[in-house]
Amino acid sequence: MVDNSQPAAMNPYAYSNNARAMLSDSDGLFFPILIGIVARKAAQALARRLGRGISPGRCAPRTKLECAVSAAGQQPIESVLLSVHEQHRLLDEFAVRCFLAFEFGEESEVTRQLLIDKSDGHPRLTLHHSFRIVDWEKSQEHSELNFDVALTFTDADCTVEASVIALLEWQMGEFGVGTHTFYRAFDSHLPLDDALAIFAERVAQLCALGDVPGRLGLRQS
Structure with a gap:
């Protein structure tokens, strides 16, 4: 019909x-x-974007990121970016589920980003998922709960960093004003294949920390 x-x-x-x-x-x-x-095509565009502003040198005509990827392993740049994007999708889904599972407040929000920058001159891709917690009755400033995983391409290998950190402007649960680290991991001198595997492992570990908002005293929805 x-x-x-x-x-x-x-x-x-x-x-x-x-x-x-x-x-x-x-x-x-x-x-x-x-x-x-x-x-x-999006991965190729991302690679070109990372290469903008890089002065000519031993990496020309390729981007510095492409040089770093080549030095760290044999995978093409598009494959690496697609792998990172897949982990971004998984952490993105976790962040949305977490935001819906707890009462963060009416004006609170969650930001999910794949950031592109440099660390000490080396290309870095960061999955940055931030819960912005607003409670005007307690503070004019907002608190944050950040889930981050970063992959940095150094001259010959890779570094993976991951963390879950709360930046509090008021008492939440048993945690007072200040910075509180719920999770941190750092792995360096990794070949590319190992770095991508550990990157995925760190994302999985972050996705298993859905109880952190509850530990901060937020009630479940």
Whole structure:
């Protein structure tokens, strides 16, 4: 039956651009393949973005990130960026679930970012997921709960850092004003394959810390 409330349903050939014999998608794989192509293009654009502003030298004409990836391992830059993006997706899903599971407050918010910067001149990719906690009755400043995982490409290897840190402007649970570290890990001098594996392991460990908001005294929704 045609659902008149859905205009697309009135033209069943619109999905194949009115050329069902030539443009059909019988196996349903068109859009997954298209998404893969878009993701690879996005990774390539990300690599180019990281290379902007790098002065010519021994890395020219490649970007400094590409040089670092080549020095650390054999994986192409697009593969590395897609691996990082997948871990970003997992941590992103965790952050959303966590935000919905606890009462952070009406004006509180969660920020999920994949940051691109440099650490001591070395390219760095950081998954930064921050809970901004607002309670105007207790403070004019906001508190933060940050989940971070960073992958830094040095000249010949990689470094992975991960942390869960609360920056509190008022007493929350048993924790007073100040900085409180719930988790921290640091791994250095890693070949690329090992770094990506540890990066994924650290993301999994952060995703297992969904009880931290409760330890800060936030009630479950």
